[in-house]
Amino acid sequence: MLNRYPLWKYLMLILTLLIGLLYALPNLYGEDPAIQITSARKKIMNKNILTKIQNALKQKNIESKSVILGSDDILIRFISTDLQLKGHEVITRLLGKDYIVALNLAPAIPKWLSMLSANPMKLGLDLRGGVHFLVDVDMDTIMSKLQDNILDKLRQTLTMQGMPYINLLKGNQYEVLLRFRDTVSCDNFIKYLVSCHSDMVIQKHVGHLLTVRASDQRIQTAREYALQQNIHILRNRVTQLGLADILVQRQGEHRIIVELPGIQDTARAKEILGATAMLEFRLVNTMSDANGVIPDDSELKETRDGQAVVVYKKAILTGDHIIDSTYSTNEYNEPQVNILLDNSGGNIMSSFTRKHIGKAIATIFTEYRERSKRDINSHSALERHDEIINLARIQSSFGSSFCISGISYPQEARQLTLLLRAGALSAPIQIIEERIIGPSLALQNIKQGVTACVCGVVASIVFMIMRYKIFGLAATCALLANLILMVAIISVLPGATLTMPGIAGIVLTLVVAVDANVLINERIREELRNQRSIQKAIDVGYQAAFSSILDANITMLIKVIILYAVGSGSIKGFAITTGIGIATSMFTSLVGTRAIINLIYGGKRIHKLSI
Missing domain, CATH: 1.20.1640.10 (Multidrug efflux transporter AcrB transmembrane domain)
Structure with missing residues (x-):
């Protein structure tokens, strides 16, 4: 019919x-103006802090809708934006610089809808408010890494081939300078490099001097990889920290746009994005000169308590091989970070520790900080800071899983765990523009x-x-x-x-x-x-x-x-x-x-x- x-x-x-x-x-319920309080590295969240905040708000007659103490943060909901801003001022004055007090927006949906995974629409920056960053990737670091890589390759090749040379050192424009004793050795080495290393550009000068640098194709590949890797890591980093609906995309050849809807405080966002959390494992040089002369293959680093330690420049392993990291405490109730390496990293660590039982190994934490001096474009330059966070003696061979101790505070260990799990940035970044909606x-x-x-x-x-x-x-x-x-x-x-x-x-x-x-x-x-x-x-x-x-x-x-x-x-x-x-x-x-x-x-x- x-x-x-x-x-x-x-x-x-x-x-x-x-x-x-x-x-x-869920879209009918909207969002509550909220304040999210997270502790700095050396502070711990507890009920005492929660009580202090509640008393301070009561004294100023600032009514809160709810106060929730989480494992790493405190979330306070308010009825209106005016109360949120007043509460932010009071809490910031109360806690000072030891805590990060961020304005936020929290969904106000009832629990029964949350149990059904019913959530409101994800709103963009123009509809929800938040923070917009324009991030510049430091490509000079990539060029410096390429220069170091070429220097190591040339040194290994010269040693393996048994070729005599006068000196091997870094030059300007990220080149490597290599001087030979005679023309025969110089020409033979050029022939060998041309046949085996097509990604290097070699120029011969008077006085048996060679300048070696990376080819344009290799430089372009390294830059592209660094940019894409940083985009991937930044996206993972903000996602693992509980920030959703984010936008991380490329702009131009060496810049990244990051938009974080719902966050009104740039301090927390900057800490998330700018943290480097790069790790290196190096062998301690116990054979250094007693007179204080440091060998060419070593350098001086300091521990957190100011102790000077001579370590080899060449890293045994870097954080690139870390595939997982978790937080725990040892038998003395001290914080530690459990590291899991990939197969390649596990094999390298197992082989190295088996050959160096009884020697000391240093775990070096690296971060890039802004200098006070700015360039002609009013951008502050980045400066590398290394710090030994752990010194341990190799008692036996170990492989893909081990622990790092020597970290002073639990919150610092958790932060390091999270950032290592998200990945280390291929090149340091610098925020050159920020806007708050x-x-x-x-x-x-x-x-x-x-x-x-x-x-x-x-x-x-x-x-x-x-x-x-x-x-x-x-x-x-x-x-x-x-x-x-x-x-x-x-x-x-x-x-x-x-x-x-x-x-x-x-x-x-x-x-x-x-x-x-x-x-x-x-x-x-x-x-x-x-x-x-x-x-x-x-x-x-x-x-x-x-x-x-x-x-x-x-x-x-x-x-x-x-x-x-x-x-x-x-x-x-x-x-x-x-x-x-x-x-x-x-x-x-x-x-x-x-x-x-x-x-x-x-x-x-x-x-x-x-x-």
Whole structure:
């Protein structure tokens, strides 16, 4: 029979709509202005700190919605932004520089929705507020690493080949200078390098002097790898610290954009991004001159208590081989970091420790700090600081897993664990631009976006009802269902973040959904004018309009795919919401409205349609 849906189709539609309502519901609860308090490296979070904060807020008559003490932080929710800002001022003055007091936004959804994994839409920086950073990757460090690598290769090659030379040292412009005693040795070495090391550029000068540097292709590869590796590590770092909905993307040849929605305090964000957490394991040189003369292959480093230790320059192993790190305490209740190495690192460490039993090994922690002196562009230069955090004597051979002790505070050990797990930056970074978008500006953007969306929906509803009556009412129900399903899918989809362009995409797809219903309704009218029966006109109207609707939506989907492929940031957000809207509008326009019309008119003897 024409225009009749079986019961299972109606049940499927109702179930789909109920699920959509459930996962769209969290967006009605909004977010609470909150303060997130995390301890600095040398401080521990406890109930005493919590009590001090609560008493200070009570004295100033600042009412909090809730206070939660976590394992590493305290989260305080407030009713309004004004109370949040007042509380931030009081808590910052109370705790001083020992704690990081960050303004934040916390979802206010009830627990039963959280248990169903129903969360609100992830909002972009323009809708939620937060911090925008432009980060510069220090490519000079990459060039310096290439220079050191070439120097080590040349020294090993000269030793293996038994070639006599006068000196081997670093030159300007990241070159390596190598001087030979005679022309024969110089020419033979050039022939060997050309045949074995195509990634090196060699130039011969008077006086049997060679300058060796990395080829342009190798430099470009190293720069590209460093940039991509830093993007990957920064993304892992902020994700493991509990920051979601972040944007980390490349800009130009050596810069990265980082956007952290919901964070209003740059201090915490800077600590996350700027931390280096680079580790090296080096052998202690116990054969150094008693007169204080340090051999060429060694250098002086200091422990945290100021003890000077001579270690070999060449590292046994670096943090690049660390695949996991966890925090624990030893038998003396002292903090320690448990290290797990990859197969290559485990083999290197096992072989080295087996050959050097009884000798001391130093764990060196490296970080890059900004100098007080700035360059001509008002950017402060980065300076490397090394510190020995652990000295241990090799008692027996060990492989891919071992512990690092000698860390003073548990919070410091946890921070080091987290950063090592996220990975060490391939090159140090420097924040050269930062912008903060406040919650009030973000709220204004949301209001404007919602107003635009509501106005568009209302205008469409008024037009459809006035023009097509009951069929227009059916189209209105489908339009609202379309909006609910779009919001639900954007809320559930892992990579979807709503921005102002995303709201524009929602409005655009609502227009497309109305357009589909206009095509269907006009085709039904045309069939009625051609003296078709009412039931046949409805059936033919939906079937005939299907191909036109499908063509229009496929054309738009192709544009959306191109936008997503070549665009970035907010352009991708627009493409995602538009693509979701195309799918939901096809479903609601063709299936949803047909179900309503079939329920009203299907299988009945009708003399006149309200269209």
